[in-house]
Amino acid sequence: MKSWVESAAVENCHFPIQNLPFGVFSTKALSPRCCTAIGDYVVDLAALEEAGLINAGGDKPVFDQPALNAFMGLGKTAWDGVRAQLTDLLKDGGNPALKGNDALKEAAFIPMDAAAMHLPFTVSEYTDFYAGRQHAFNVGTMFRGPENALPPNWLHIPIGYNGRASTVIVSGTAVRRPMGQLKGPNDTAPRFGPCARLDIELEMGAVVGLPTEMGEPISVQEADDLIFGYVLLNDWSARDIQAWEYQPLGPFQAKAFATSISPWVVSKAALEPFRTSTPEREKELLPYLAEPGPMLYDIELEVSMLPNGGDKATTIARTNYNNMYYSAAQQLAHHASSGCKMNTGDLLGSGTISGPEKTQYGSLLEISWGGKEPLTLDSGETRTFIEDGDTMTLTGWAQGDGYRIGFGECTGSILPALVNKFPRAEK
Numbered sequence: 346m347k348s349w350v351e352s353a354a355v356e357n358c359h360f361p362i363q364n365l366p367f368g369v370f371s372t373k374a375l376s377p378r379c380c381t382a383i384g385d386y387v388v389d390l391a392a393l394e395e396a397g398l399i400n401a402g403g404d405k406p407v408f409d410q411p412a413l414n415a416f417m418g419l420g421k422t423a424w425d426g427v428r429a430q431l432t433d434l435l436k437d438g439g440n441p442a443l444k445g446n447d448a449l450k451e452a453a454f455i456p457m458d459a460a461a462m463h464l465p466f467t468v469s470e471y472t473d474f475y476a477g478r479q480h481a482f483n484v485g486t487m488f489r490g491p492e493n494a495l496p497p498n499w500l501h502i503p504i505g506y507n508g509r510a511s512t513v514i515v516s517g518t519a520v521r522r523p524m525g526q527l528k529g530p531n532d533t534a535p536r537f538g539p540c541a542r543l544d545i546e547l548e549m550g551a552v553v554g555l556p557t558e559m560g561e562p563i564s565v566q567e568a569d570d571l572i573f574g575y576v577l578l579n580d581w582s583a584r585d586i587q588a589w590e591y592q593p594l595g596p597f598q599a600k601a602f603a604t605s606i607s608p609w610v611v612s613k614a615a616l617e618p619f620r621t622s623t624p625e626r627e628k629e630l631l632p633y634l635a636e637p638g639p640m641l642y643d644i645e646l647e648v649s650m651l652p653n654g655g656d657k658a659t660t661i662a663r664t665n666y667n668n669m670y671y672s673a674a675q676q677l678a679h680h681a682s683s684g685c686k687m688n689t690g691d692l693l694g695s696g697t698i699s700g701p702e703k704t705q706y707g708s709l710l711e712i713s714w715g716g717k718e719p720l721t722l723d724s725g726e727t728r729t730f731i732e733d734g735d736t737m738t739l740t741g742w743a744q745g746d747g748y749r750i751g752f753g754e755c756t757g758s759i760l761p762a763l764v765n766k767f768p769r770a771e772k
């Protein structure tokens with residue numbers, strides 16, 4: 346299938362007609378509203394909806410607003426219906442109502458570099474998991490030694506913690522280096538100061554489209570049906586704050602200061618051809634976590650680092666989402682298993698995605714092995730963790746036959762800590 350939008354056919358384009366992700370944009374003239382992407386263009390869905398070319402099936406417009414939540418809450422029939430309408434409008438030889446309407450094309454197609462992207466949905470709540478086998482093993486080895494690397498529950502439960510929706514931000518938003526309590530292994534007392542071991546976590550985020558009822562568990566299949574789509578997610582992490590605070594309830598301030606997501610939510614429908622199974626179980630799972638079919642996706646992922654003042658980013662990791670031990674559907678089923686209510690707009694972080702090779706590690710903690718093995722960038726500079734002014738970028742795509750389902754980028758630069766806001770903090 347091809348689109349009449351020429352830039353959609355360029356090799357390695359993230360947004361061919363097979364993708365049609367959902368987002369929210371604005372321009373100087375247009376207030377934030379829902380959009381899709383094709384080729385080099387953002388397409389204003391509110392304009393297409395107003396012109397009567399797309400209809401999500403509800404009784405009122407859903408795209409003329411600054412978040413996808415209303416559309417997400419309509420469910421799979423609406424999601425698939427709008428995708429089919431858009432495909433027909435944008436493909437070669439399809440419905441000519443858009444291609445043949447120059448005024449509407451002029452209004453609805455905005456060059457990507459003229460559009461500001463916003464958080465694509467209102468994040469109801471954010472939960473982060475720890476479902477990458479290699480990452481859990483690596484971090485556990487550093488913190489507790491290889492014999493005790495995996496906690497005894499790890500092969501039975503998708504471990505998670507409740508994070509902060511309030512600081513989920515869209516790609517491109519700068520991140521302030523956090524301040525916090527720090528206590529090194531040889532320090533006699535904690536001190537308060539800027540994080541010195543600032544890190545990323547390469548993750549995918551699953552976006553919950555439909556809610557569950559409080560008190561009612563769901564199966565893994567039902568959980569999969571509730572997921573609207575996926576985003577790239579960077580779970581920024583302050584490793585020194587984390588090391589001191591994490592026991593016994595898990596991360597708190599070390600993760601609360603920022604989580605970045607890509608502006609595009611790639612629909613489950615676009616990812617359907619790339620479904621793949623979770624790896625073989627090392628311990629049989631309890632029946633409520635059993636997967637009825639392939640629930641993971643084959644998605645290539647990369648991390649790059651642009652050092653402060655540099656002009657060229659270095660790729661520092663390449664891995665694949667298929668490394669996860671638990672799928673998002675299993676995580677969502679586990680989340681609801683106690684009776685916890687899940688809502689439209691909930692965001693589930695996969696956990697750091699690391700492959701078995703060192704070049705496949707999804708955090709600097711692992712790449713520099715706890716800061717002991719500095720990484721050399723293409724510029725010759727070295728890094729163990731992130732310095733002020735550095736820019737970290739995640740990207741990812743599912744590779745099809747002659748096309749790519751891309752996620753775009755999830756990027757963020759680090760601003761210096763506000764040390765002077767804290768009179769007694771060390772400088």
Ligand code: MN
Pocket residue numbers: 473474546548580694696697
């Ligand atoms: Mn994480």
